[in-house]
Amino acid sequence: MSAHSPLPSHELAIRVRALQVGFGTRLVLNNLELDVRRGEVLGFVGGSGTGKSVLARTILGLVQKRAGRVEVFGEDLDQLSKEGHRAMERRWGVLFQHGALFSGLTVLQNVQVPMREYLSLSPILMDELARLKIALVGLKPEAADKYPSELSGGMIKRAALARALALDPELVFLDEPTSGLDPISAAEFDELIKTLQQTLGLTVFMVTHDLDSLYSVCDRVAALADGKVIATGTIEQMLAAEHPWLRTYFHGTRASRLTLARAQSTGA
Amino acid sequence: MIEPSFTQGTTAQALRFGLGGCWVISAPALEATATQLEAAARNAQHIEIDLGEIIALDTAGAWLIDRMRCAIKAHGGDVRLVGARREHDILLGAAHYRPFDVKPPVQGSLLVERLADVGETVADAGRDLYRGVSFLGEVMSALVRLILNPARMRSTSVVYHIDSFALRGLPIIALINFLVGCIVAQQGIFQLQRFGAATFAVDLIGILVLRELAVLLSSIMVAGRSGSAITAELGSMKMREEIGALRVMGLDPIEVLVVPRLLALLVALPLLTFVADMAAILGGMVVSITYGDFSMDVFFDRLQNAIKLNTFLVGLIKAPFMALVIAMISAMEGLAVKGSAESLGRCVTASVVKSIFMVIVVDGLFAMFFAAIQY
Known part of the structure; x- marks a missing residue:
């Protein structure tokens, strides 16, 4: 199993080559290579503190890289002009780990921020579209006029997803979307991501720890250890992998219980 | 990107519109095209909208199309959406039109609001004083406890x-x-x-x-x-x-x-x-x-x-x-x-x-x- 795939670059949403990112003397990502295909949901797993979020933030340009090449939709992000960057930023949406909603704005206004910045829509349509997005992510209509401080953790995640989807992006980064949610909300969230991916043709880059999400929504999984992607493939391939870290991750007690439950439910 | 557009024609039973181009939020003409389409279709009885030629559709486009369908329906017309691709169909289902009955914010008189503000500030100041005195008491009792038991x-x-x-x-x-x-x-x-x-x-x-x-x-x-x-x-x-x-x-x-x-x-x-x-x-x-x-x-x-x-x-x-x-x-x-x-x-x-x-x-x-x- 190789991190490389033979696919031509126009089939790829994200292509990362020989990426090095470090803080101080510590090298977090070392010669990392990763491909994300268009239209797939890629689950990105790794131990805590191994740099999963760092990779996402590097692709987004929030963290400086030391070396390497990051291409999104076939375009090298270093070569892009300022306008090119702005155009690229319209094509992706980001759900930050803690939501990162603007605290001074209501949920509705939060969702409208990218619309206001990039588009010239009539206020009525903008309101309607924002409320539609809020409904799509499963929030009640009343939530639209609330401030982030009045929302629960799950609602913040949903509102943040609504904002990430405001411009109907082609690529969505989700940083631990289901962490801190109860199992029912988490399952609904997974379902939502799947629906959106199928209807909008989204490419989803999902950093997650949630084994349930990996099973239910991810087309492929990539695993990060020692600053590198040690394996990519479908969940079945990951289960069959030999790497010791993968074996502990996917065959640990919690994972085994889940696999067992799934085998029983499909068998019955 | 190809701007959204539509063609108008008639069949035996209905007025027929064929939609084309990209009905996506980033198309500048999206809203205007939808308005034109709605105006053209408004007074007809039987309407068919063909979605087969649409290149790209997103939630904004789907919303506008479905909103138009509902508006014509409300006028007594009858609309059929035909030829939609499967993924567009799912999208139309997901982003179907729903009225958001937004309550307009209650507009009170400016004078009353200012007076209420002043009243609230005064009441807050009073509460602050009250809390301050009770907090002082709490701190003093803690201080006395510490004086009686200096080891702590x-x-x-x-x-x-x-x-x-x-x-x-x-x-x-x-x-x-x-x-x-x-x-x-x-x-x-x-x-x-x-x-x-x-x-x-x-x-x-x-x-x-x-x-x-x-x-x-x-x-x-x-x-x-x-x-x-x-x-x-x-x-x-x-x-x-x-x-x-x-x-x-x-x-x-x-x-x-x-x-x-x-x-x-x-x-x-x-x-x-x-x-x-x-x-x-x-x-x-x-x-x-x-x-x-x-x-x-x-x-x-x-x-x-x-x-x-x-x-x-x-x-x-x-x-x-x-x-x-x-x-x-x-x-x-x-x-x-x-x-x-x-x-x-x-x-x-x-x-x-x-x-x-x-x-x-x-x-x-x-x-x-x-x-x-x-x-």
């Missing part, structure tokens, strides 16, 4: 805070008081020269600085520097539930966190006031000698005539009271922080503003008190 006194914490409030605040407080001493001397000499009484500027410096300015400026500086630090520290501990953690371990946050800071301020502020006195008089002396051409002897002679021990004590007596006011307000604001970072910011601002305000009010009360007892 957190002396390390007290010393640490004295260091951070007094020692680290010393340079800036000495400097501003030196400068204010200079300014008072310069203005005093300049104004009094016209009456040929320039040497009385020394009386002015001595009395004004020792009685009022040194303690007032030190308190204001400490309120801004240390009061805000207390609020921020306690507030962030409150935010991260550290205060709750202390409580469930059976520790009293007032005893552990507030009392050491209060004691530290009670020690620090009088010390700082003394340094401020000296710095301001030094500043006054420097200006008197260089700008007013007094000799050192004249300056000290006048100073000894002008001030007595009580002039110095009036300033110093006020310092612990200022410390109490600052510590109470900043600790109370710190513990009033709610879960969010915005509330921390608000409370730190409120803490500094209220502390400075109360410091000045207390100074005014003391001025009246000392005048009444002729001290």
